[in-house]
Amino acid sequence: MRSLRLPLRIGTRSSALATTQTSLVAAALAERNIGTVLVPIITDGDRSRAPLHLIGGTGVFVTAVRGALLDNKCDIAVHSLKDLPVNDAEGLVVAAIPARADARDVLCARDGLTLDTLPPGSVIGTGSPRRAAYVQRQRPDLNVVGLRGNVDSRLAKVTSGELDAVVLAAAGLARLDRLDAVTEYFEPLDALPAPGQGALAIECRADDAEVLEVLAGLDHLTTRLEVTAERAVLGALDAGCTAPIGAYASTVEGVLSLRAGLWREADMPPLAAEGTITLGHAAAGPAATGTVTTGPAVTSDDVLPGELVGQAEVLGAAVAARLGEIGAHSYLAAIDALRERGRHVGAPRAADGSPRWQEAIAAANATPVDIDLLQTVPPGHPERVLELVQEIHAGHYDALVLTSARTAAVLAAAAANLPGLAAAQAEHGFFTACIGPATTQAARRIGLHVDIALDCDATTTDxxxxxxxxxxxxxxxxxxxxxxxxxxxxxxPLLAELLRDSDCIVDVVGAYTVRAHPSLADQIKSAELDTVILASRSSVQAWLALDATRRSGVSVVCVGRAASSAAQAASLAVAATSPTPAATEITRALRAAHGDQDGAHTDPPAPDGEGT
Structure with a gap:
């Protein structure tokens, strides 16, 4: 012990939850007269705002901390065990797992609501595919959206009204003294938590004998056995910590019980298996029901802790084998195949049916997929469009304002049997105002002289x-x-209101309406999209019209303020925003959404808190 260098340097992320968890370990060491100092570390997961399943899962939070440990920039590292990859990093070892906190997931909802009492259409935020699948299974009428950020920022989205509820881990809230926000606790055997949830892992270098000896006093054997069984399920299925797999183990009178499940889409039943093992005796193989049986009980005092850990691993592997037999392997293999084939980005066709942004998508190392997102249909009163065109030809107007390329096409069709709009403009001298390059080009194609041409980043107020x-x-x-x-x-209606406030007489005519293309759901399914580009308020509305299960797992990139604002108003999670439809900006936004190193972000992302 004399060679132990003090104070011990503890590597940690900088989020409030991470530093709180690290402080708990520091306090436990202080009780043993071991001084410590915290070493904050910024990770790739803190830098990127992309959904975790697109940038490598919660393991992205671990890599930098482990690197600091291997580079001797710190002596120990504290992780949320559920965020730690199953396999140990070469040269490192999990030296201690303290007693676990509450492993349950919880709902934090407005007005004290529960999952059963939330109104249909409520917006629920979670960054976990497992939690999203559970919520969608229980309440397919709710809108589940992606969520990143620390605990406080997530809860703030509920108090501000941006979200109706969020799903978090009870342990993280307890450590931050925020259990007052909880409106419902989910039972762990029903809403299976992430393997290892609620537990901390203290890691150190495998050859640091003095530190290993110190940390051994913080290890809680029962917790280690339970989380080992849970995480063995992940290891046996070769699944990452962001896979929609839950597991929960408990120990009662020397019997270790484990239940594990894989959550799939809302229209597919989850897969589940369970087993038990009496600690201190070798385990038999899984029974047909997935239950692991054992021989006569032997007191755990008869075996070494390492042998008990081995038994926990056997239990986890047996339960995982049963899950594999009933379909888990094939389901996870399909997910892996999607990842290996590369990212597919859905780009809505232009109003004239032409493809868009193919080169920009390819430059982001992704495959472009043309989709028909919107379908244009006649307005409720099509006769008003013809009347408007006739009034334009009669010189009734001083200005013609076009806000979409579709409007120009509808006007041209309505004027097919009349002198061209260009002739009317030349005769009566009205000016034309357009917003967006596509609208301007469409207006010019039908012969109009465009006096005001604003870019896509302009607002209605502009x-x-x-x-x-x-x-x-x-x-x-x-x-x-x-x-x-x-x-x-x-x-x-904002544009008309603003003009009327400035003493303009504004005749608003519904030229057309749009709706989600009837084949959109089938297109999304067959194309196996990873990302979709939304470039208008209407496209956001069409996307939201899809069933939440169809949108699940597809990240959203918005183009321009209109689409971004509409998404924000609807609490639709946006991975990145391109300020303009320029190819270079689209490429940059896609790279940001996919977590690529050279992707750009408009604002720095808030760090996630482990355990959330």
Whole structure:
């Protein structure tokens, strides 16, 4: 012990939960007169805002900390055990697993609601595929969205009304003294927690004998046996810590019991198996029901702790074998095959049916998939479109405002039996305002001269201001501000309101409406998309119209403020946003969404808290 260098340096992430957990270990060491100092470490998981399953799972939080330990920048490292890869890193060992805290998942909902009492359509946030699958299985009428960030930021999304509820780990909330936010505890044998959830792992270098001796006093054998059995399921199935697998083990009077399950899509029943083993005696193989049987009980005092750990591993492997027999292997293999084939990015076709952003997607090392996201259908009163075109030809308007390429196409079709809109513009002198390059190009294709052409990053307020400035700098006698505003029936009324507030007369005409393409669900399923690009408010609405199980696992990249704002208003998780439809910006956003190193982020992501 004399050669032990003090204080011991403890490597930890910088989140509130990580430092709190590390402080618990430091306090336990202080009781043994071992001084410590915390060494904060920034990980790739802290830098990226991408969904964890796209950037390597929660193991991304571990790699940097382990690297610091191997580089002798710290002496020990504290992890949430559920975030730790199953296999030990070369040169490192989990020297201690303290007594486990509450392993349960919990719901933190507004107004004290529970999973059963949340209204249909409520938005539930979770970053865990396992938790998402459980919620969707219990309540397919709820909208489950992805979630990143530390515990406080997640809870704030509920108190602010952005989300109706979040699913978190009870242990993390307890360590942060935030159990007041819990509205429901999920029973662990029903909502199986992540293997190892609630437990901490203290890691050190395998050849550091002095540190190993110190940490041995913090190890809790019962907890080690239980979490070993749980994590053995992951190891035997060759599954990562983000796989939708839950496991829960408990020990009663020398008998170790284990239940494990794999959650699939809401329309597919989960797979489950369970087993028991009497500690201190060799285990037999799994019975047909998946239960592991043993011979006569032997007191655990008769065997060494290492032998008991081996028995826990046998139990976990047996339960995993049963899960494999009933379909877990094939399901997980299909997931792996999707990852190996590379990422597929769905790009909605343009209004004219042409593909978009193929080169930008390819530059992000992904495969472009053209999808029909929206279907244009006639408005409720199609006769009003023809009347509007006739009034334009009669010189009733001083301005024509177009907010989408589809509107230009609808106007051109309505004017097919009349002199062109270009002729009407030349005769009566009205000006045309467009937002977005696609809209501007569509207007020019039908012969209109575009006086105001704003980029995609412009807002509705920007467009209204530009129109008012044009009126102010081109006064007429008598003053006229009569605006024709044909648009989607689903369009935001804000533009018309802003113009009317500036003394404009605005005739809003529903030129068309859009809805999710009838084949969209089948397209998503057959294309096996990893990411979808949404570039308009309507496309966000169409995406949300899909059943949540179809959208599950597909990350969203928004293009422009309109789509981004619509997604935010609907509490739709967005992996990244491209400010413009420029190819370079699309590529950068996709790389950010996929967690690539050269991807860009508009804002730095908040760090996740382990154990959440």
């Amino acid at each position: 467009l209204a201001a530009a129109i008012i400035r044009h009126f102010d700098t081109s006064p007429s006698d008598p003053p006229r501000r009569h605006v024709a505003l044909p648009q989607s029936e689903l369009a935001d």
